[in-house]
Amino acid sequence: MYDFAASLFPVCRSITGNGLRETLRAIGARIPLQIHEVPSGTPVFDWVVPKEWNIRDAYIADEQGRRLVDFRDSNLQVVNYSIPIHARMSYAELKPHLHTIPEHPEWIPYRTSYYKEDWGFCLTHEDSEKLDAHEQYDVYIDSSLEDGALTYGECYLPGQTESEVLISSHCCHPSLANDNLSAMSVATFLADELSKHDLRYSYRFVFAPGTIGAITWLARNREAAQRIRHGLVLSGIGNADRFHYKKSRRGNGEIDCAAAHVLRHLPQAGNCVEFSPYGYDERQYCSPGFNLPVGCLMRSVWGTFPEYHTSADNLDFIHAAQLAEAWRVCLSIFDVLENNCTYRNLNPYCEPQLGRRDLYGSMDGNHSITEEINARLWVLNFSDGSHSLLDIAERSGIAFPVIQEAAYLLLRKQLLVAVCDAGCRYRPDVSEAALAFNTTLTSCECFTSNKSCHK
Amino acid sequence: MYDFAASLFPVCRSITGNGLRETLRAIGARIPLQIHEVPSGTPVFDWVVPKEWNIRDAYIADEQGRRLVDFRDSNLQVVNYSIPIHARMSYAELKPHLHTIPEHPEWIPYRTSYYKEDWGFCLTHEDSEKLDAHEQYDVYIDSSLEDGALTYGECYLPGQTESEVLISSHCCHPSLANDNLSAMSVATFLADELSKHDLRYSYRFVFAPGTIGAITWLARNREAAQRIRHGLVLSGIGNADRFHYKKSRRGNGEIDCAAAHVLRHLPQAGNCVEFSPYGYDERQYCSPGFNLPVGCLMRSVWGTFPEYHTSADNLDFIHAAQLAEAWRVCLSIFDVLENNCTYRNLNPYCEPQLGRRDLYGSMDGNHSITEEINARLWVLNFSDGSHSLLDIAERSGIAFPVIQEAAYLLLRKQLLVAVCDAGCRYRPDVSEAALAFNTTLTSCECFTSNKSCHK
């Protein structure tokens, strides 16, 4: 995943254009990706698909022709969506078009001007201080802003039901590693992994430019959006911080509970934050007309760390191990969604005799029972048709995979029956371990037990 | 306000009588006040309007005729509602009628005996120790307790709707400054200020003696009481403590939320306390038959500070700046009530494009957006017909005036429509600043941001 992200790092992406296309093609080489081109000028709700932007070269040169600021060094050096310009101008004329970060004089900021035709350069504060106020500068941006198309990609993995899990990651940022090559890469490898499994839900991965891409997808898929039962926006999941999950607007969706459960049981527990209408594309999925149960999984929260939207968000800022953990955490969340089901205890009057079914120890009087036996008692007691396995995991403080395995064992012993409208993964001819969507990945590495929101 | 309180300080008020009448006349000289006289003996629910009490003079004199305790020094020196007496008696006979505060030997307590015919003197503990157990004393109270009337005043300010905001302050206490000249003076100046504004609600100020006055008003206004949509009892708001708001019996009325919001955003955050059936006249307004959404705004809570009901609650105990702040806090609460409304976002599918409406910055990629822009996103996202502006302010942690200004700007851009049954203050021909009932007063001085009950 790190290598895939690294290979896409140099590409100059934007909300439209060839860099975006090239990126989607690279993703499409790994997973089945349907690529859509939406013509400039297409109305999408209150917005219009903008003109397509492409850039070939850009620089600021001194009178000697030396390139002082050079797009070839970093595509962050040009304000994204800059209109073309070729002019000689004084420092005073140039200065309003220069962007720096005085607090981090060695970093280049990332700036855009999508919806106001403008041009500009981003540079380190150090370089900006070398410019001479009395000199004339050659300013050159070889870009085009013309009718074209907005490009996005979709990977759809059909499952047993038409109900969908949406995974959405924005792919409009140029050479920024955490935001959002980390998520694009993890999402690509998640799709690849999921394609190898029998799935209860259908999964839809959307790779689209931020804001306008999500709006375009929603405008073209108003009916399909109603099939989204759970969703995750992925962004900035490759750096060294612990996980943060921003809840959906509803705040109590199954995805919210599943993500909170998985994060709580991580060795380094993650944090949940409440929904707010600023952020990534959950802004659109959670707009009041849609109000979809879509949350956002991040490590550091956008805007809260200094490297955000600067050249310091580079390939040193993300790590292969962090990407792998993010991939496992996402699979753990999907594992909960796939296996969460509601059951009814077929022996609801008193406990069934577990001992004669080899589900209980025989020599009694000990101080305690194992977590496995405890999980069976929890599942039996609360499987009354109104508590899902996730509810039981939360109430008991036991990690979901342990609860899930207990449920499958009790199903095998014909002590439970499923009352779940989305179907149940249990199959009498398949072992408990294999029934778990992702047991080996999740229970060993992601889950620690005895942590509950009730404690 | 301080001067007005000071001018009324020497008057000997009680739950009936000429001191009360004189006080109401002084208030009536500043605001339109309808004064009511309810004859003694009138049944009011479970009570009866008592006889009218008046007092001209009172003293305890020694055998040489020297006045040792003198009503002319302080009207607190006589137990309020003392029946007339003129007798020479021994110290032993006198002693049961003397009240002091041994813990504060220089202070005179305030005592009453409204519903049991009795007489007594209140004096400093120091003075009481100078009395000679072997001497005879002349005891004289020149009072009258006869059929008369209970007096109260009402100031009614009509607004666009008949729904009313009640402001009630007791005015039966004699020379006590904080309890309750502070509230009487602030209420008077509030009525004066409100009379200069276009009001959404009608406002009713009740100046009545404690307990029996509120009971009398309610007994004579059972129908009118049903029009009370929000209410505040004001008491003890002139001393140096921070604010305390005692919630209405309902606990979740709009007044409770509005007061809590304003107090939370004060530079020195105030405290909310739960309803209890002991206290001021909210006891009557919140009796179960009425259960009106009436809370109580105080600084120190009654009975919790040593000066309470003593001669130390004098003009040094209250301050002009504290009265002014109380007046502003009340106006801030009224500002919330006046402007709180529920809207529906007319572009509920995805965000509307704020940039093209000059409601969003154009150069993007920065770390953060301004609170003003954030407020617009909050109002748009949660204006789904079921969240009021106050709900949004609470959930976002943004101060109400910022949320309100965002809403009026979005209304002007035709992005919202009001769905509020009490009407909306927005007028397309009036500026946002002017639409705010009290913007200049509240946003600058009372509100600090980023404080929410959700944090």
Added chain:
Amino acid sequence: MYDFAASLFPVCRSITGNGLRETLRAIGARIPLQIHEVPSGTPVFDWVVPKEWNIRDAYIADEQGRRLVDFRDSNLQVVNYSIPIHARMSYAELKPHLHTIPEHPEWIPYRTSYYKEDWGFCLTHEDSEKLDAHEQYDVYIDSSLEDGALTYGECYLPGQTESEVLISSHCCHPSLANDNLSAMSVATFLADELSKHDLRYSYRFVFAPGTIGAITWLARNREAAQRIRHGLVLSGIGNADRFHYKKSRRGNGEIDCAAAHVLRHLPQAGNCVEFSPYGYDERQYCSPGFNLPVGCLMRSVWGTFPEYHTSADNLDFIHAAQLAEAWRVCLSIFDVLENNCTYRNLNPYCEPQLGRRDLYGSMDGNHSITEEINARLWVLNFSDGSHSLLDIAERSGIAFPVIQEAAYLLLRKQLLVAVCDAGCRYRPDVSEAALAFNTTLTSCECFTSNKSCHK
């Protein structure tokens, strides 16, 4: 109570057999107890009543015939429900049948094997280390496991209504004092005390072996179980720890609130713990098919203290004073259940004039009112037909007996009327003190005031 527990300590109880019978006979000598015998083989829900077990003697002897482990020393030395054996065997053959506690080398563990035919000995770790690996041992257990019966006892005390309060304590453990002679003894003396009172509810005391006894009772009383309105499992209430109350599965039953209230007001406040499906017989009463409002009152929670299920849970581990306090705490909980009722204030508009009914002080202006007067205001304000006295006690922070006495005083003054479906204890011809089910016991010794779950 301590002496009664001590007298039963030596008896070798089990889930069936003569030790259990002897114990129930001793209880039946103190309270009216109906003793039931349920034949082995009787199906009870998913279980079957097991064969009856009796034991006369058991030992491990060395080649010289010296008894090294001897049932006559302690009935814990044999694994409960051991099948008969008489054999000479090597240490290697014997060893898998020996149970010790290495961490507490002087204690004998308590072990059972009810549902798997097996045999074994429990001994101190010290004694086990004296056994010689090269020696042969005489192993003898003179027990029988044959068709017989499971025995349990019921004491039913009829009250004014058929709705029942269930008190259940397991009585299958042999020489263990806290678990559960403490609860058996307290329950016996509770039944004796209750039989002397006029009761609103009917009370049913069940003395039965753990798990299978409760299951058997429920299987034979499915209709009767529906009459259980409140229930308490009692266990381990004689040691020196503070009280713990494990909530019923519902979590918000009246019994849960009543027990929490009483524990909170104890001089050493007790703790409430959430329901879990492992524990004592509340496991059966709270199985989802029954879901009865039955909690569990303990001191130390099972399994959390080292003496649990060892020979250290002996007569030194429990104390007469602790048993007496447990008895009082249970009566305090019953007192709340007996007297909890909902009323309607007959003067709901404003406060009624308490002064003229001698329910309020006459000389006013003091800092505070007494808790007794405050309780009257709380009862009047919240007696709106939807708040019970227990609700009012919880909301006000005032101890239940004070609230209850206020209610009875207000009933006497004809200010309240009962709207409680379970009837009200108030009788106009009986004094407030006598109306309280247990005032003298509870208010003085168990309750401290001003503690509320709202604080």
